[in-house]
Amino acid sequence: MLRKISKGLVTLALMAVSWGYSDATARPLDEIIKSGEIRVGVNPTLPPLGKFNEKNEIIGFDVDVATELAKMLGVKLQVVQVGSPDRIPFVTSGKIDFVMGAMTRNPERAKVIDFTVPVHTEVFGVLTTEGKPFEKVQDLNRPDVTLVQVRGSTPVKYIEDNLKNAKVVLLDNYPDAIRAIAQGRGDAIIDVIDFVGEHMNKHNVKWRVVPTPVDVYYCGLGVAKNSTGLKDWLNVAVFELQRRGKIDELWEKAFGIKMLFPTGMTPYF
Amino acid sequence: MLDYTFQYGQIWPYLPRLIDGAYLALEIAFLSFCGGLLIGTANASLLSFGPKWVAKPIQAFVVFFTNTPQLVQIYFLYFALPDAGVLLSSYAAVLIGMTLNAGAYLTEIQRAGFSTRRQSEMEAAIVLGFSRWQQIRYVILPHIARVLFPPLSNHYIIMTLGTSMAAIFGVEELTGQALNINSITFRSLEIFSVVAGLYIAITLLASLALGLLGSVLFRTKLRVI
Numbered sequence: 001m002l003r004k005i006s007k008g009l010v011t012l013a014l015m016a017v018s019w020g021y022s023d024a025t026a027r028p029l030d031e032i033i034k035s036g037e038i039r040v041g042v043n044p045t046l047p048p049l050g051k052f053n054e055k056n057e058i059i060g061f062d063v064d065v066a067t068e069l070a071k072m073l074g075v076k077l078q079v080v081q082v083g084s085p086d087r088i089p090f091v092t093s094g095k096i097d098f099v100m101g102a103m104t105r106n107p108e109r110a111k112v113i114d115f116t117v118p119v120h121t122e123v124f125g126v127l128t129t130e131g132k133p134f135e136k137v138q139d140l141n142r143p144d145v146t147l148v149q150v151r152g153s154t155p156v157k158y159i160e161d162n163l164k165n166a167k168v169v170l171l172d173n174y175p176d177a178i179r180a181i182a183q184g185r186g187d188a189i190i191d192v193i194d195f196v197g198e199h200m201n202k203h204n205v206k207w208r209v210v211p212t213p214v215d216v217y218y219c220g221l222g223v224a225k226n227s228t229g230l231k232d233w234l235n236v237a238v239f240e241l242q243r244r245g246k247i248d249e250l251w252e253k254a255f256g257i258k259m260l261f262p263t264g265m266t267p268y269f
Numbered sequence: 270m271l272d273y274t275f276q277y278g279q280i281w282p283y284l285p286r287l288i289d290g291a292y293l294a295l296e297i298a299f300l301s302f303c304g305g306l307l308i309g310t311a312n313a314s315l316l317s318f319g320p321k322w323v324a325k326p327i328q329a330f331v332v333f334f335t336n337t338p339q340l341v342q343i344y345f346l347y348f349a350l351p352d353a354g355v356l357l358s359s360y361a362a363v364l365i366g367m368t369l370n371a372g373a374y375l376t377e378i379q380r381a382g383f384s385t386r387r388q389s390e391m392e393a394a395i396v397l398g399f400s401r402w403q404q405i406r407y408v409i410l411p412h413i414a415r416v417l418f419p420p421l422s423n424h425y426i427i428m429t430l431g432t433s434m435a436a437i438f439g440v441e442e443l444t445g446q447a448l449n450i451n452s453i454t455f456r457s458l459e460i461f462s463v464v465a466g467l468y469i470a471i472t473l474l475a476s477l478a479l480g481l482l483g484s485v486l487f488r489t490k491l492r493v494i
Contacts, residue, residue, distance in 0.1 A: 085448060089457045112455040152452035169359065169439040170449060176348070183351040185358075 026094045029229030038075050040066040041082035041090050043101030045174045047198040048254040050101060061254035062100040065119065068246060072237050083173055085152035088113055091224050098234065099222040102192065104154045106217070114225055116234045118218035118263040119247060124155060125213045127196065128188035129181065130206035137214050140188060141165050148177045148186035154217060155190040175199050190214060194255060216261050235269050277459050283450045284463075290446035291467050295475070297442065298429040301364055305371025305428075306421075312372070313379035314405055327376065334373030340434045342366045347438050359439040363432075371428060378420050382413035422479045426472050443467060 032038050042050040042062045050060040058079050070077035080096050087099045091113050102122055105115045128134055140147065145166045149156050150173060159168055169186055171177045178196055180186055182203035189196075193209055200207050221238070223231045241247050242265045251259050312327050334342065343366035346357060357365065386409045394408045436445030447464040451457055 085452055088455050089451075092455070092457075108453065109455070151448055156452070170441075170445070171439055172437055179348060183348075184356060185351075 026091075026224030026227040026230075027097060028227065029233055032097060032230065033073065033075060036075050037078050038070050038073060038098075039078045039080055039096045040070075041080050041087050041096040041099035041101065042066070043082055043084065043087065045083070045199075046101060046195040049195060051198070061120075061250055064250045064254070065241070065247065066100060068241060068250075069234065069237050072240070073233070083152075084150050085172065087152075088222070091222050094224065097223070097227070097230060102195065102219050103222040104217045105220050106154065106157075108157065109222070112225070113222045114227070114231050115220040115222060116231060117238050117269050118220045119238055120219050120251060120259060121261040121263055122192045122217050122219055123194075123213050123260055124158075124190055124215050124217065125193045126188050126190050126210035127181070127193055127200075128208055128210060130208050132187055132208070134188065134210050136210065136212045137163070137190075140190075143167070145188070146186045148180045148189050150174055150177050150191070153191065155214075158214070159190065175202075179203065218263060239265070239267065239269070275459055276456060277463075279454050279456050280450060280459050280463065283446075283454075286446045286450065287443060287464065287467060290441060290443035291471050293440070294429060294432040294435075294442040294444075295471055297360075297363060297367065297432045297435060297440070298425065298475075301367035301371050302425050302428055304364075304368035305375045308368070308372030309375025309379045312376040313383050316376075316380055317383045318401055318405075331373045331376050334370050335377070339366065339370045339431055340437070342370055343434065343438060359435075363435040363438055363440050367428065367431065371424070374424055375421070378417060378424065379413075382417040383409060385413055385416055387412070418479075418483045422476060422483070425479065426476060429472055429475055430468065443471075 027035070040062075042058050042060070044050045044052050044058045044060075046060075048060050049062045050058055053059050058081060063077075063079060066079070067077055080090070082090055082096070082099060082101060084101075087101060087103070088109065090096050091099050098116075099113075100119075102120075103109075103115070104122065105118065109115075126134060126137060126140065134140060141163045143165045146169060147159060147163070147166050148169045148171060149159065151170045156168070156170070159166060169180070171180060174191075174196055177189055177191075178199040179202075181189055182200075182205045188210075221234055223234065238247075242263075248259065248262075312330075315323050316327055343362055346366050347359065347362035350357060390408050390412075391404065394404045399407065432442055433444035435442050436448055439445075441449065443464060447460050451460050454460070
């Protein structure tokens with residue numbers, strides 16, 4: 001009797017697991033259109049790209065662009081919250097169809113996911129507090145400097161390659177990293193200054209941006225590698241939004257100024 | 270069914286980092302377990318033999334630390350204390366948080382152990398003129414060590430696995446190293462299957478060591494799993 005029950009439970013468990021697995025691959029374009037909704041991953045700790053409003057919904061530049069894309073495809077938009085460390089596994093496992101949240105395009109990530117044409121650029125700078133003596137990025141390359149970074153973000157690789165002497169503390173999200181610097185646990189953070197402005201304002205500390213920017217990177221939409229059709233469609237759709245000037249318009253609405261380094265637009269991709 | 274090709278070759282170069290992380294996890298668990306054991310024994314002794322008024326603060330301590338998540342406790346120590354002027358490093362915050370948490374759970378375990386002391390032996394010790402401290406050390410502890418050994422070993426294993434939350438505060442133990450390597454290579458399935466295997470290996474090692482210790486010192490039966 002007990003044997004029968006346990007056999008039944010094992011079969012049930014295996015069925016449940018394999019049922020779950022059928023969702024573990026990226027959806028092709030036809031399936032997305034048929035299901036009537038598209039899932040986008042947005043990071044709500046990166047204002048003004050993504051943040052929570054009073055009703056606890058995610059709004060911002062990313063959501064605006066995704067809404068336009070969903071309208072063009074004729075489906076409903078479903079916004080899924082993601083963070084820096086988990087956004088790529090979400091895409092590869094099919095939990096979301098494409099991911100935004102300043103998805104910087106680099107060869108390491110391109111091994112695992114595919115990128116569309118760039119939607120916007122990001123300028124990396126060094127954020128530190130008043131009283132610290134840094135004037136350019138190379139000043140940070142000393143063993144008594146502690147940098148606080150977010151796990152899974154682009155600057156971590158840059159620091160590993162170019163600032164080998166600095167110590168790095170890795171935390172899990174932007175609010176925690178900014179708070180750590182404000183509390184004096186670290187000397188500086190290398191990241192996109194525009195996105196952390198709202199977090200900086202929460203702390204009673206005098207901030208200082210080091211005058212020379214570090215680098216410019218291009219951010220596109222991230223899609224899974226076997227997402228037949230979706231990447232090609234997104235490329236055409238993003239180009240259309242750029243041509244109509246919609247991307248610039250939404251950027252100015254979210255950030256208040258024009259994009260510092262325009263992505264440029266080519267009809268071939 | 271599963272649209273994924275496993276590529277373990279990409280993560281073998283990072284194995285030394287994972288081993289370092291495993292060592293750090295064991296170190297944190299060991300140190301906070303020792304600290305927690307001291308707190309637990311002291312509290313249990315006070316509860317059994319101390320004045321009546323000391324029971325209330327000890328019970329408040331136990332109730333607070335066993336009814337809140339360890340993660341929330343460490344979060345408070347690491348992120349909230351600096352606003353009150355106390356700046357703890359990541360390692361210190363994790364160690365103190367885990368020690369206090371262990372102290373609360375071990376107080377309960379030790380108190381249960383203390384209650385199994387045999388009254389006749391206690392009376393004999395009092396007649397022989399043992400001081401309170403000598404009674405605890407020579408009469409109570411050797412007896413309850415056999416009784417307490419399984420629950421204490423259990424809790425040690427739980428603490429070893431509980432060190433995985435240290436990654437959230439920047440302490441690069443096993444889970445932290447796994448998350449970092451994941452953010453470089455993105456091979457989540459491979460990395461976390463290796464890390465799960467490593468956790469099983471270190472907890473089996475720990476329980477084996479504890480079992481040997483117990484069978485040698487206290488003549489408990491050796492059971493590993």
